[in-house]
Amino acid sequence: MTKKNILLLAGDGIGPEIMLEAKKIIDWFNKNKKLDIDYSEELVGGASYDENETPLTDQVLYKAMDSDAVLLGAVGGPKWDTVDFAKKPERALLRLRKEMRLFANLRPAICFEELVSASSLKPEVISGLDILIVRELTGGIYFGEPRGIEPIENGERRGVNTHVYTSKEIRRVAKVAFDLALKRNKKVTSADKSNVMEAGLLWKEEVQSLYDEHAMYKSISLNHMLADNCAMQLVRNPKQFDVIVTDNLFGDMLSDEAAMLTGSLGMLPSASLSEKDKHGRTRSMYEPCHGSAPDIAGKGIANPIAMILSFAMALKYSLNFDQEAELLELAIKLVLKDGLRTADIMEKGKQKVSTTQMGDAIIAKLDTKK
Secondary structure, three states: OOOEEEEEEEEOOOHHHHHHHHHHHHHHHHHHOOOOEEEEEEOOOHHHHHHHOOOOOHHHHHHHHHOOEEEEEEOOOHHHOOOOHHHOOHHHHHHHHHHOOOOEEEEEEEOOHHHHHHOOOOHHHHOOOEEEEEEEOOOHHHOEEEEEEEEOHHHOEEEEEEOOOOHHHHHHHHHHHHHHHHOOOOEEEEEEOOOOOHHHHHHHHHHHHHHHHOHHHOOOEEEEEEHHHHHHHHHHOHHHOOEEEEOHHHHHHHHHHHHHHOOOHHHOEEEEEOOOOOOOOOOEEEEEOOOOOOOOOOOOOOOOHHHHHHHHHHHHHOOOOHHHHHHHHHHHHHHHHOOEEOHHHOOOOOEEOOHHHHHHHHHHHHHOOO
């Protein structure tokens, strides 16, 4: 079996705590399923800034680009609020995405049947929910130029960001959405603001054009929806959606909203993928949807499931271990079925467990499935 190399970037806040549980899972698979996954660890975000005065060193970037997959915990926190904008912990994420060319961000919003009552929505609204949001990740307003803050007359200042997309950027992420929909329920909703933004109009036209040009997509139902309406529909009737494809800004917002439909950000993973290079290789980064949660860091109460499910996505999309990914997902479902809960998903009558105890319980379930 070919050795696989993963780079672990625990980051800040609860990142190191949840990454520790992911490492235990990797070690279990190496030992019990004879996988040959070699991992190394490096600093990123605020932890890297404290050590190196930069949130991401060139050395770590090059290591990430040479890895079969990158597993990232979380970055940021109030400790670094006064740091120069160019050196804030979050800039590490943006640089990794840009330099690794991770243009497609996949964020599943799946409601585990055992956690239906943890959602703020009625059980009948979210029971059986399974949405996949495909977010464009390297274009749009987060990367567009010109950008900055500049002085103007009367002692005021002006902040400028540019929302810009090209046909290629739109079509390649739309292709990812259509290809994934073919393996799911064959329904794609494209969310934009074509009614007020020229870039939004281009988005709508290019998505439609790609759909019209390829006969293989004719079995898919394509629907265009304004992004603000999509936000409303996600809480009104979320099960109408299968795959949602949208730009960087709207994807950032809609994916967080969709995540909370399931009851907790602590449950949901994400994957960021590049195009295949000339050697057929795809770069990738996997991370939880939640942030660094500095308010609970060090308390041992963080939910590690999103981090562990991020590794499951890496097994599936980058390491070609589909059966192992399914086994890990099953183990998590069985733990939840047993009534174990971290603080963020705790319900009356369930057993509250720590970060470490949740990781150990998942490994115990894996042991029963050797």
